Amino acid sequence: MRVLAAMSGGVDSAVAAARAVDAGHEVVGVHLALSRMPGTLRTGSRGCCTIEDAMDARRVSNLLGIPFYVWDLSERFKEDVVDDFIAEYAAGRTPNPCMRCNEKIKFAALLDKAIALGFDAVATGHYATLVDGPNGRELHRASAWAKDQSYVLGVLTDQQLARCYFPLGDTPSKALIRAEAEDRGLQVAKKPDSHDICFIPDGDTRGWLSEHLQREPGEILDEAGEVIGTHDGALGYTVGQRRGLQLGRPALDGQPRYVLSIRPVSNQVVVGPKEQLGIGRIAGGRFSWAGEPGMNLSETFNCDVQIRAHADPVPARASLQPILPEERTELHRADATHEVVVDIDLDRAEPLLGVAPGQTAVLYVGTRVLGQFTIDRAVAAQSAAVSEVGA
Structure with missing residues (x-):
């Protein structure tokens, strides 16, 4: 089977590619360049798809003896993930960009290109399991629930599942993956996992949004519809937030208030007691x-x-x-x-x-x-x- 191994530069995708080689498949490694700033550097566990990640993926491919390429999907990533992220916040929603990336980039743009080039499957380092059921291929949780990533793969369709390959799904712990990587001599064995939104590596989502969306002052209402304060931009609030509301008056019962909802059309933030959450x-x-x-x-x-x-x-x-x-x-x-x-x-x-x-x-x-x-x-x-x- 001809397998295109998506290699992020991390330990999971490195071991997945190695296992695909061990299984006797014809494997080619590819790293997706998603940043529009190719000189972007990685800071510990923050950020991904950086120049260091591409270099790490290349070193692993060289060690495995497989061809390696970098595909520039930065324009598609901006349109389908970053711009969608901005539009969703502007509409009063709280999006999950990792889901959109899996849906639009890793298992749409990448898979379409792989099929066009004659590959049979795309391998990734996700922790999930594929099962051939009575109605076709099914996506199941990984054996290690603590590391299970089936949630972020929930956007996959039956056509996409038919071309997916998850070599890590039956591994019971991340520690075993790191130990295997070390045994194989992979330099990424101890590389920290990525956290936060990859295109907001400093983790300051509110600050990043302020640079891309205009903040409009508006009203803060209680659950009865009474105005009890003002805000400098609804996009800076999230449902469940308690701190930083700066309300003009306390609740009658003295209990803290939480953000219950955001109304994008009227630019209002509604707050109320924790029970309403x-x-x-x-x-x-x-x-x-x-x-x-x-x-x-x-x-x-x-x-x-x-x-x-x-x-x-x-x-x-x-x-x-x-x-x-x-x-x-x-x-x-x-x-x-x-x-x-x-x-x-x-x-x-x-x-x-x-x-x-x-x-x-x-x-x-x-x-x-x-x-x-x-x-x-x-x-x-x-x-x-x-x-x-x-x-």
């Missing part, structure tokens, strides 16, 4: 399925839902439903007609906290990734007075 229902569009679901999605089914890469899955019930006019919010995309609706099983789990429109929710049935959607609305889990967050 507990979410019992989420819904949204921009959905996709990781392989043939094998069920009628319009009928309610049991599943687990995960809303962050390192969050615990939560038992829930889900279905695909038409968007009702009275439930459409300003955060729904104008052309969306259906949404995935997920009700948290509050008999077995606590409400979700800190849910923000724009986040990605990934659905699991057992260990299998069923699919994903972008959250457009969330409903507070309160039996007496259910209020909608983000409306």
Whole structure:
């Protein structure tokens, strides 16, 4: 099998490429140049796809004896990931750029080019497992749940899964990968993992956004709609935030307030008590399925839902439903007609906290990734007075 190994310059992708070679495949290494500043340097665990990363990937390829190339996808990355990130914040949503990168770059642009060049599969260092099920290829969690990365792969389609190759999926720990890399003589064996958003390596998302979006002053409201303060730009706030609100008056009960929602059209930030952050229902569009679901999605089914890469899955019930006019919010995309609706099983789990429109929710049935959607609305889990967050 001809395999294109996507090599980030880190230890995971290096070992994945090495295992592909050991398996007898014809392997070619490729590093994706995503930064529009090719001289960008890496600082410890911050940033990725830097010039040092490209050099590390080349050294590994030389040691493995495989051809190595650098593909410049920086323009596509800017359009599909960076510009989307800015647009989502401008629309009042909190996006996940890693999901968009996997969807648009690593498993769309890269895979399309690999197929055009005659490769059979693309190998990456993701911790996830592929299983040939009764309805085609399925994406499952890795054996090491602590390192499982199936969440960020939830955007993959059945056509993409058919061309994916994840050699690390059955490895029970990252420590074993590092030990294997050291045994193989790979210099990246002790290289730290990347953290934060790769195109914001200093981690200051608010400062970065201020350079790309105009900040407009607006009102801060309580949950009853009363103006209790002002802000210098709604884009600087996130759902669940408590610090830095600078409100003009305290709550009547003296308890701290939290950001409950951001209203992009009116440029308002809504705050309230912590109890209002507990979410019992989420819904949204921009959905996709990781392989043939094998069920009628319009009928309610049991599943687990995960809303962050390192969050615990939560038992829930889900279905695909038409968007009702009275439930459409300003955060729904104008052309969306259906949404995935997920009700948290509050008999077995606590409400979700800190849910923000724009986040990605990934659905699991057992260990299998069923699919994903972008959250457009969330409903507070309160039996007496259910209020909608983000409306």
